[in-house]
Amino acid sequence: MGKYLFFVLVLPAIYNLLITDCLKAHNLYLNQVGYLPQAQKYVFTDDPFMEEFFLVEESSNDTVFSASFFPHVAEDPATDLDLYVGNFSSFTQPGRYQIQTGNSLVTHPFVISDTAYHQLYNKSLKAFYYQRCGYDLLGPVADPYYRTRCHRSDGFYHSSTGLSGFHPAPGGWHDAGDFGKYVVNAGITVGTLLMAYEYFPIKFGHDDIFIPESDNGIPDLLDEVRYELEWLLKMQDVGGGVFFKLTAEVFAPMIMPQDDESSRYIYELSTTATGNFAAVMARSARIYAQFDSVFASSCLEAAESAWTYLQNNPDIIPQGGFTNPEGTITGQYGDGDDRDERLWAASELYITTGNSNYHQYFKDHFEDKGVLTGTMWWADVTNLAQLTYLLSEDHTSIDASIQEDLRSALVSKCQSLLDQKADNGFYVLLSPGEYVWGSNSIPLNKAILLIIGYEQTGMETYFNAALDQLNYILGVNVHKLSFVTGLGTNFVLNPHHRPSEQDNIDPAIPGLMAGGPDQYLSDPTLSSLFDSSTPPARCYVDDVDSYASNEIAINWNAPLVFVTGYFAANSLTGIQEDQPTIIPGKIKLLPNYPNPFNSETIIRFVLPESDSVVLKIYSLQGQLVYKEDLGHRFAGESLYLWKAMNDRGEELPSGIYYYLIEGKYRSSYERLVLLK
Numbered sequence: 001m002g003k004y005l006f007f008v009l010v011l012p013a014i015y016n017l018l019i020t021d022c023l024k025a026h027n028l029y030l031n032q033v034g035y036l037p038q039a040q041k042y043v044f045t046d047d048p049f050m051e052e053f054f055l056v057e058e059s060s061n062d063t064v065f066s067a068s069f070f071p072h073v074a075e076d077p078a079t080d081l082d083l084y085v086g087n088f089s090s091f092t093q094p095g096r097y098q099i100q101t102g103n104s105l106v107t108h109p110f111v112i113s114d115t116a117y118h119q120l121y122n123k124s125l126k127a128f129y130y131q132r133c134g135y136d137l138l139g140p141v142a143d144p145y146y147r148t149r150c151h152r153s154d155g156f157y158h159s160s161t162g163l164s165g166f167h168p169a170p171g172g173w174h175d176a177g178d179f180g181k182y183v184v185n186a187g188i189t190v191g192t193l194l195m196a197y198e199y200f201p202i203k204f205g206h207d208d209i210f211i212p213e214s215d216n217g218i219p220d221l222l223d224e225v226r227y228e229l230e231w232l233l234k235m236q237d238v239g240g241g242v243f244f245k246l247t248a249e250v251f252a253p254m255i256m257p258q259d260d261e262s263s264r265y266i267y268e269l270s271t272t273a274t275g276n277f278a279a280v281m282a283r284s285a286r287i288y289a290q291f292d293s294v295f296a297s298s299c300l301e302a303a304e305s306a307w308t309y310l311q312n313n314p315d316i317i318p319q320g321g322f323t324n325p326e327g328t329i330t331g332q333y334g335d336g337d338d339r340d341e342r343l344w345a346a347s348e349l350y351i352t353t354g355n356s357n358y359h360q361y362f363k364d365h366f367e368d369k370g371v372l373t374g375t376m377w378w379a380d381v382t383n384l385a386q387l388t389y390l391l392s393e394d395h396t397s398i399d400a401s402i403q404e405d406l407r408s409a410l411v412s413k414c415q416s417l418l419d420q421k422a423d424n425g426f427y428v429l430l431s432p433g434e435y436v437w438g439s440n441s442i443p444l445n446k447a448i449l450l451i452i453g454y455e456q457t458g459m460e461t462y463f464n465a466a467l468d469q470l471n472y473i474l475g476v477n478v479h480k481l482s483f484v485t486g487l488g489t490n491f492v493l494n495p496h497h498r499p500s501e502q503d504n505i506d507p508a509i510p511g512l513m514a515g516g517p518d519q520y521l522s523d524p525t526l527s528s529l530f531d532s533s534t535p536p537a538r539c540y541v542d543d544v545d546s547y548a549s550n551e552i553a554i555n556w557n558a559p560l561v562f563v564t565g566y567f568a569a570n571s572l573t574g575i576q577e578d579q580p581t582i583i584p585g586k587i588k589l590l591p592n593y594p595n596p597f598n599s600e601t602i603i604r605f606v607l608p609e610s611d612s613v614v615l616k617i618y619s620l621q622g623q624l625v626y627k628e629d630l631g632h633r634f635a636g637e638s639l640y641l642w643k644a645m646n647d648r649g650e651e652l653p654s655g656i657y658y659y660l661i662e663g664k665y666r667s668s669y670e671r672l673v674l675l676k
């Protein structure tokens with residue numbers, strides 16, 4: 001056995017055995033990464049004789065907390081387990097702990113910390129860098145997962161386009177465990193990542209993720225997303241329509257990307273692809289404008305010409321949605337309904353441009369497929385269209401009554417998610433039937449809705465229900481497994497991911513989330529192990545061959561980035577409420593003057609009621625650089641002169657800063673540009 005084989009086969013096996021034995025012996029289910037101090041914290045067991053648990057501080061071995069387990073769910077429909085829950089929410093002291101039970105068994109350590117999810121966030125975002133196609137992954141940034149540039153001849157027109165010859169479309173991310181590039185899946189991925197940045201620019205403003213573009217003054221999330229946008233732009237035809245995908249005719253074998261020399265093709269135009277493209281380009285136009293106005297303009301131009309194509313082609317193209325032509329066996333992403341992609345395009349274009357044509361389209365169609373009823377996924381982006389409209393504060397022409405309807409629908413949605421949580425053994429927002437291919441992305445997309453619901457209402461139950469979904473991904477599941485490579489103690493080791501499988505390095509590239517249980521057993525590995533009597537959540541195996549349960553994909557990692565990034569920079573700060581109430585009059589920021597400025601600027605804000613408020617100013621990297629108690633202010637407009645200094649009275653360097661006003665309510669973040 002060669003050294004390589006030893007590392008590949010034996011070490012992980014031993015490691016897995018030790019850890020798995022340790023965890024399974026305990027019959028304890030907990031988040032292996034950690035918990036936020038102020039959040040709800042649970043440990044589950046299926047052992048009816050386990051009556052109580054103790055929280056033990058790791059270094060001192062002191063018992064710092066104890067509590068009893070209580071019956072939670074009998075015969076949980078997803079797992080067939082009888083589950084008992086122990087609650088240690090009231091213990092909030094940061095540190096490293098283990099859980100000890102009556103029979104003296106101790107689990108692996110985990111943290112209670114405000115920074116519990118920092119590393120998870122960094123790695124789940126950096127995972128996109130490792131998906132780059134047509135790129136040399138070199139130097140310390142790539143270490144140790146080096147690879148040279150792949151797919152240098154992307155791509156040739158497939159005959160389905162009616163065109164022939166070469167059309168350069170290098171770059172972008174490999175979609176998943178394969179090397180294909182699919183516009184609709186790129187669209188929802190980019191849309192989700194940009195949504196995270198747009199609504200939480202401080203949390204997602206880090207410039208130190210350690211990608212080649214780190215420390216360039218632009219948030220790394222935007223740098224990484226731009227790598228995909230540059231490819232997407234190349235997928236647009238001269239008439240504005242967008243080609244569906246760029247792949248080989250069949251999936252590559254299990255080889256490294258740079259060894260894949262198959263011919264790759266650009267497939268026919270599609271209206272789902274075009275609508276998706278128009279939406280993300282319109283959103284990009286408004287987000288990148290502050291960093292690169294030329295690029296932003298090219299995004300807007302591309303979005304508008306895509307929209308024109310959609311207007312000229314009111315029926316879905318190709319008819320019935322895209323299907324693989326004869327001889328092609330790569331991802332199909334079949335979607336026979338392009339109404340949601342058109343709606344999303346209209347919504348983003350309206351918010352970016354204020355143009356009444358887009359607005360009218362949105363007003364005419366926003367209820368066509370329900371109002372925030374489902375969960376966003378690649379075939380249905382209705383929610384993304386509606387959230388963009390709901391959360392926009394920029395337009396005087398916006399229809400306040402539609403926004404109010406959307407807000408109410410969001411609250412109803414969040415309430416229904418709380419009901420679903422209560423019915424499920426591990427508080428996961430997946431019920432039998434929902435354990436589909438890629439099921440792990442569903443609770444995370446629902447968590448996004450809960451996070452936005454929390455931001456709108458201050459309901460802590462939404463905040464905690466969103467965290468429950470992260471708990472599920474990180475170990476509170478029947479497999480006692482962290483579904484994210486490299487994170488937690490017992491994590492996925494063998495994802496269906498060609499570079500991870502073939503790079504002679506263990507463990508797998510970190511920060512990638514496996515698709516998770518697939519009760520429909522959509523691959524031969526699953527169907528050989530399980531059958532229709534298997535409880536849905538158990539239909540998973542950490543096997544490289546199980547593409548239906550153990551592949552990774554960009555559209556699954558995007559909500560992981562959203563949720564982990566949100567909580568990585570968040571402790572519970574909401575307003576405590578027993579019932580959901582809507583905050584119609586949160587603190588409004590008026591444009592500061594002047595902006596940009598060189599030594600001082602007037603910060604202007606409007607309070608809905610009299611209140612004591614605080615001004616906070618953050619660097620682009622998210623560090624709090626200035627905090628000032630502005631004292632008690634009356635309802636209405638208020639002013640404050642900021643002299644561009646930090647708390648210690650030192651002048652701050654030129655750059656972009658963000659600020660907000662906080663009191664009983666909170667304002668959104670706005671930008672300050674200091675130019676000396």
Ligand SMILES: [Ca+2]
Nearest residue numbers: 213214218220
């Ligand atoms: Ca950067």
Ligand SMILES: [Ca+2]
Nearest residue numbers: 337338379380
């Ligand atoms: Ca659709």
Ligand SMILES: [Ca+2]
Nearest residue numbers: 500501505506
């Ligand atoms: Ca590997």
